[in-house]
Amino acid sequence: MNDADVTLDARGLSCPMPILRTKQALAKMTSGQTLHVIATDPGSMKDFDAFCRATGNVLQQSRAEQGEFHYVLRKA
Amino acid sequence: MSTKKVAIIASRGTLDWAYPPFILASTAGALGYDVKMFFTFYGLELIKRDLDLKFSSLGNPAVPMPFPVPTFAQSLPGVQKLMAAALKQKIKKKNVASIETLRQLCLEAGVELIGCQMTIDLFDYQRSDFMDDVTIGGAATFLAYAADTDINLFI
Structure with a gap:
């Protein structure tokens, strides 16, 4: 299921921490690499969509699964 | 696409009111926006070297209570301290980031924190009361930046 280059476990974190941790993780990656973020914040679905639109990173996957949210981002 | 700019005035200094400016500023930083925060009056509490943020339900009737508490009872000695402790407990339990963390x-995201010179003088604060990373400025500092921003908030 997870063949992303980097995985970030943001489970249990409230807004805005999943986005802030994502930003930090992306900063350490190179362009084209993928980041898999797992979150439980229900507001994160809209937030990751907005984050990617604002930053130009590509949201390749966004899905809810058993109370968890999975996002796969490709760094711009 | 030019970088978006955000200007925030933080004028409140209690624990509850510390959240909106720091959440928005840190997130704007994560979105790659250029952010400056201007701290004036009670907002100066938020850039003190050692944070000791208070919380009060007095004059704040929207504070959710587990059961109705008459205002006179809320003003009894020690009750507000209990309220603050309860809020801090809840913040911890719900895994909401602390103000220290968000700040x-x-x-780290490059947000500039600016303390209002006039209110620092008014309240007899010292430069050493504030974090080293804070810069000090006046109304013109804020306005010159804010005039050219996309998002402007007074909190």
Whole structure:
């Protein structure tokens, strides 16, 4: 299921921490690499969509699964 | 696409009101926006070297209570301290980031924190009361930046 280059476990974190941790993780990656973020914040679905639109990173996957949210981002 | 700019005035200094400016500023930083925060009056509490943020339900009737508490009872000695402790407990339990954390993340994201010179003088604060990363400025500092921003908030 997870063949992303980097995985970030943001489970249990409230807004805005999943986005802030994502930003930090992306900063350490190179362009084209993928980041898999797992979150439980229900507001994160809209937030990751907005984050990617604002930053130009590509949201390749966004899905809810058993109370968890999975996002796969490709760094711009 | 030019970088978006955000200007925030933080004028409140209690624990509850510390959240909106720091959440928005840290997130704006994560979105790659250029952010400056201007701290005036009670907002100066938020850039003190050692944070000791208070919380009060007095004059704040929207504070959710587990059961109705008459205002006179809320004003009894020690009750407000209990309220603050309960809020801090809840913040911890719900895994909401602390103000210290959000403030640090703002700095790491390059958010500029500016303390209002006039209110620092008014309240007899010292430069050493504030974090080293804080810069000090006046109304013109804020306005010159804010005039050219996309998002402007007074909190």
